[in-house]
Amino acid sequence: MRIDLITMFPGLVAPWLDASLIGRARAAGLLDLRVHDLRAGADDPHRSLDDAPFGGGAGMVLSPEPVFRAVEIAAPARPLLLLSPGGRRFDQALAAELAAGGSLGLLCARYEGVDQRIADHLVDGELSLGDFVLAGGEVAALAVVEAVCRLVPGVLGNEESTREESFVDGLLEYPQYTRPAEFRGWTVPEVLRSGDHARVARWRRSQALARTVARRPDLVARRGGLSSAEQELLAEADGDPAAPVGSTGGGQVAPVADAGGGQAAPVADAGGDRLSLSSRRRAAPGASPP
Numbered sequence: 288m289r290i291d292l293i294t295m296f297p298g299l300v301a302p303w304l305d306a307s308l309i310g311r312a313r314a315a316g317l318l319d320l321r322v323h324d325l326r327a328g329a330d331d332p333h334r335s336l337d338d339a340p341f342g343g344g345a346g347m348v349l350s351p352e353p354v355f356r357a358v359e360i361a362a363p364a365r366p367l368l369l370l371s372p373g374g375r376r377f378d379q380a381l382a383a384e385l386a387a388g389g390s391l392g393l394l395c396a397r398y399e400g401v402d403q404r405i406a407d408h409l410v411d412g413e414l415s416l417g418d419f420v421l422a423g424g425e426v427a428a429l430a431v432v433e434a435v436c437r438l439v440p441g442v443l444g445n446e447e448s449t450r451e452e453s454f455v456d457g458l459l460e461y462p463q464y465t466r467p468a469e470f471r472g473w474t475v476p477e478v479l480r481s482g483d484h485a486r487v488a489r490w491r492r493s494q495a496l497a498r499t500v501a502r503r504p505d506l507v508a509r510r511g512g513l514s515s516a517e518q519e520l521l522a523e524a525d526g527d528p529a530a531p532v533g534s535t536g537g538g539q540v541a542p543v544a545d546a547g548g549g550q551a552a553p554v555a556d557a558g559g560d561r562l563s564l565s566s567r568r569r570a571a572p573g574a575s576p577p
Contacts, residue, residue, distance in 0.1 A: 288439045289319040291363035291392040292428055295336065297322045300425055309433060312442040320432070321363075325395070328357030337398050346399035354394075354405050363392030366411035370395055370424030370431075374413025377431060379454035381414075385431075386438035393431060395424030457510035459499045461491040476527075489520070490527075497524035 292300055301322045304313060312318045326334040336354070337347035358367065368374070368391060375381065385391050394410055406413060416427045436442055438449055453460040464475040478490045496517055499506050507513060513521065 288317070288386065288436060289321070289364045289390040290432055290435070291321045291323060291361060291367075292395065292432070293323045293325050293357060293361055293363060293392065294395040294425055294428070295325045295397055295423070296395075296425060297324045300429060303429055304432070308442065309436055312436065312439070315441075317439060317441050318436055320436075321361075323357065323361035323363065325354065325357045327360050328353035328355065330356075340399065344399075348399050349396060349401040349405065351402040351404045351409075354401065355409055358394070358409055361392075364390035365392060367392035367394060367409070368431075369401065369406055369410040369413045370415075370427045371400070371406070371413040372415050372418075372420060374415040377414050377416055377427075377434070379434070382431070382434040383438055386435045391435070393424070393428040395428050397423040454506075457499075457506050458495045459503060459506070461494040461498065489523075493520040493524040493527070496521045 294300055304310065304320045304322070309318065309320070313320055325336060329335055330353070336349055338350045340346070340348045366388075370393060393414075394405075414427070414431060416430060421427060440446065443449060449455075464479055468475045468480060476490065478486050481487070496513065500513075500521060
């Protein structure tokens with residue numbers, strides 16, 4: 288997998304690419320990650336890349352001349368994608384699509400953005416991490432690199448990890464536990480200690496459904512609602528006294544028609560147990576909630 292990053296701050300992103308999982312895969316030859324200096328295209332003593340916008344307004348805009356030159360010098364892998372708030376929303380499905388392609392380039396913008404001719408005639412598309420604003424595209428580019436590279440065969444030590452994680456099949460991942468079996472009064476669900484692999488698999492699926500319905504009903508709608516079998520599994524999770532915080536919590540489940548207009552898919556009731564970030568901690572048995 289080859290990925291080229293073009294940035295004003297190569298010294299900022301290069302060390303990150305040599306660290307941890309990505310660094311090990313890079314050293315093993317599984318990843319070909321190249322960092323290019325956007326200022327290589329500047330031809331003035333100050334290595335300027337920006338200029339004032341036509342029509343006035345706050346901030347500066349990346350100029351087409353040095354950016355085009357920098358890209359032509361770097362000759363990055365394609366598709367070349369601009370990190371931009373107006374781009375296609377990046378998600379796990381797109382990460383898998385890019386990983387399957389075998390190569391891509393990422394162009395990191397700064398300031399108020401880029402001259403539109405860069406977006407129209409230099410890059411092959413635009414990517415956005417979400418509806419928020421960063422000072423530049425470097426953090427977003429690194430997020431894309433990690434999401435894509437971990438899907439490249441051999442990068443993860445256990446390939447099963449990518450098949451049982453959040454957003455696979457449109458669901459959040461089930462809760463995970465490790466030793467000790469009891470910690471400060473909180474115990475690991477009995478089913479996970481039973482050794483019954485079929486029960487464990489069924490419990491995990493039910494918890495993934497419950498967590499998604501409670502926390503991300505938009506994902507449920509996007510996948511066309513829940514099947515009748517999934518609704519049965521969800522009911523199991525709803526009645527599970529060991530269900531983790533973020534499940535439907537044992538409250539009433541209100542049916543809402545799915546996006547396809549077919550079988551109704553239950554989501555957490557409007558009045559109920561959607562937990563705020565500040566209230567998700569569960570008190571130890573016998574203790575007062577925080």
